[in-house]
Amino acid sequence: MANFFSNLFNRNNDPKSIISFDVIDPIYAYLYNEEGSVELKIKGIQETVLVNLYSFPTSLDHEEGRAEIEKAGFKNAYEVLNELYKKVDIGVVSEEIMQQELEFDFIHIQFYSQPSAEMKKYFNKVLNNFIILFCCTNSLEINDFKILYTGSHFIDYTKGLLDSEKLDVNTPKNETQEIGIKDFKTVLQGMCQYMNIEIPESVELPSSENLLESEEVTESTFEEFVKLVSRGSIEEKDLKKQTKKLFKNYKKEAKEYYSIVEDHFAFFESIDSWNSDWKFDPEDAIYFISYMLGEDFTFDYPEETYSHNLFPYIQSELEKLNLELLTYDTQGDNYLFFVANKEDVERILELSELTKIEVNQL
Known part of the structure; x- marks a missing residue:
């Protein structure tokens, strides 16, 4: 019964999966209250994992950000956010809410994976960007999230966000996404270890190892x-x-x-x-x-x-x-x-x- 209610109305809270609200929410709390930007090395993941907490409109409220928004054909950051919300079926921000200048947080997780068999012809590694947007499912409070994904480099950050696509972690579109999702689970476990977040016992962990334990080079x-x-x-x-x-x-x-x-x-x-x-x-x-x-x-x-x-x-x-x-x-x-x-x-x-x-x- 507990598992039924934890996944009520198709919320992103599969009790067996580490990609669930019960894991993402405490990660968000850590980023909000402790460190808004984290860089960490995780076993099994190439190079450094970058984790950042951003918000609309604040994170794009600078000269370069405003120029990117205008170049993309929008008037303000809220309009960009609404384009992202449309991709993942989240209700858009109204003009009234925009006038109140409320902030809408999101998490951007970036790391490299091994390329798929096809991509190996051209690349030694591929970039993954997981954009986590928060929302309400049958609730007046934040209790859910949606994910956007892209393998692009964010040279123009606004364009990078707009080029991202809705991701269903249970049905990846191709082998590149499949590898990225597999590594994303490992990244989430490593992040929880770094942030001292207790993962629910019901979750099937990607690794039984200490993912942050660094090996001394001798x-x-x-x-x-x-x-x-x-x-x-x-x-x-x-x-x-x-x-x-x-x-x-x-x-x-x-x-x-x-x-x-x-x-x-x-x-x-x-x-x-x-x-x-x-x-x-x-x-x-x-x-x-x-x-x-x-x-x-x-x-x-x-x-x-x-x-x-x-x-x-x-x-x-x-x-x-x-x-x-x-x-x-x-x-x-x-x-x-x-x-x-x-x-x-x-x-x-x-x-x-x-x-x-x-x-x-x-």
Whole structure:
């Protein structure tokens, strides 16, 4: 009976889901009363998660914001808010309410996820923006919320909001949204941990881990990274040499960036890897992957298929060997490939975050 009433009239309060009012409301209270802007690192989420509490009209009431509103064809921030409300079936703000200059708060949560299979052809990561708008469902008080979603960068903040779309977390439109929603659940759990918010016992948690527990970076961290990236093929003497060099570089100041990156390249040259232009033929992939594996490798692919369009076919064949092709992010127009054991990929990506040696899935 309690579960029935907690989800009465289709409110966003599924007692089993972390994306529910019972979780979102205390997060809102924390942002309102403690910190209106939060940046945090959460295990399993790429880079920093940004969480901000904004309000209409105050957050757009500045010279740049007013210019964005005018450029979008609106007179004031309330009109922008009404456009958002229409997207998610919330009653619009009346002219009378506008005259009272009441404020309407919303939460903007931003983070990166791994790209979908299709997006991997073009990006190493994709941006998620979850815009949480509050509303009343069969009530005179705030007791519900709706979510807008977009993968765009908010260069023009007003346009970014207006380009967002209504999100149904139970029926994502595509794989990108599906991955984003999965990570959003992890982000909410990490936020609750950071804000000391007790999650209801009925909620099915995305993770059983301490999502904020930071792992200390030591020489052993780099040793583990080198072992996994080399698939254990590196000799003990070279292992110690590369470990010491990479750890020493890690402690250097940012102004020594180029010398740090140079030693990253030196490390990958010391193991079986393939440094390629961004354009390559299937024959190149066959030759160099065979070299990295130390055995003949081939794969099937459609005619006239080249470069990044070959990745799905390469990965499919490598998966049969329990392997995966990864790349070091050169920050340029070339790839630096290496092959990893499939079961080690998740840990390699975690170590990549810790060591600042940027490795990406393809």
